[in-house]
Amino acid sequence: MNQPSPQPEPRIGTGSIDLCRAVLFDFDGTLADTAPDLVAAANKMRTDRGLDMLPYEQLRPLASAGARGLIGGAFGVGPEHRDYASMRDEFLANYEADICVETTLFSGIGELLDGLDERGIRWGIVTNKIGRLTMPLVEQLGLAERARCVVSGDTTPHAKPHPAPLLHAANELALQPEVIAYIGDDLRDVQAGFAAGMVTVAAAYGYCGLDLPPTMWHAQHVVDSPGQLQRLLSQLNG
Template identity: 60%
Template sequence: MSAAIAGVFFDLDGTLADTAPDLAAAANRLVVERGRPPVAYDKLRPVASHGARGLLGAAFGLRPEDAEFPALRDIFLDYYEADIAVHTRLFDGMPQVLAALEAAGIPWGIVTNKIARFTVPLVAAIGLAPRASAVVSGDTTPHAKPHPAPLLHAAASAGVDPSRCVYVGDDLRDIQAGKAAGMITVTAAYGYCGDGDPPEAWGADHLIRHPSELIPLLMPAAIA
């Protein structure tokens, strides 16, 4: 990787922060209220990056076009909003990554498909709001990932050249968006990764299995 990295951007759910416990709790609250046994966390975690569509699909077998979906989605989102950061934490090793970027003077930011209604309070709750050079939500631009618009908006907000930026994400759409924006792409294989093709098949420039692997990858001193 070039030593001239201008900025690093992260997906939020499943890359920067482990949000699945709170998302799963909201989904299971809905499940239990309807007289069903809780859904195993291992079934809900892989789809956590896909929000209500993923969680309600795994918990109830519902699709967005199903008649029951809109009402359940609204309740689910209300439950999630009320307890958005009870168990959510940065992934192990990520605080050190952010500190290393800041020490090196490399701006970093967040680009998520989560809408601002949830992104803004969550980023504030986990203490990142004053530190991020850009926070782009799923409704910040007219297009969400895999379209490159959110990433290009983040680079513009941070005042950096997108061709000299890195995007780290745990979903195929993250890698697609990063490539379309002309950024170096890194698959966060420790994240949720969905239930489609394995992360190794996404075609990212790099793949990591723990956040700590980002430091030697990104820091100029570690680049040959």
């Protein structure tokens, strides 16, 4: 279980994208559009209880927060609730049973990764999704043999926004954090990236939550589409 950790305050970074030699991506909402299957897992919990399904558009912004976000959105239940642990287990069982029914890479991400590979720029994945869910999905999407590292939410004692997962990935890449760009669609991604000393990019095309908009996360770069992200990453020299 991830240990509680303080959330680093957002701050303006100083790294330069053109000096980066590798790229790390958040998974849900950044590389892969997993929301359809995550929302389906939450809505199955509702229909099993005789409740109406909620609109996809209502739950989609919560997908990057995983079980916590979707159970909260679907039932108004948080981690402090006495039933949360059992509901989280139920949600994860639903999701694991149908983990890659409608999930795909975001349009344009495949071409972006192809371009990085062709230029010899290493890339990896750092997600808060637990390993038993991360690896099968990464494999089904054809990324397992290509990603230079995959760090899940339970790989280190802390999950994002703690910098430990990102620093673990930097160690696996044998690079200093300041020459790595980290891209994510949640405020926690930017907080973790800053705390790790990486160049941060907010993926505003992702799920992004319901609180602050990505333009207020103080990321060094904000991109509105995978195409815009690809143009930004064209500055990398590898």
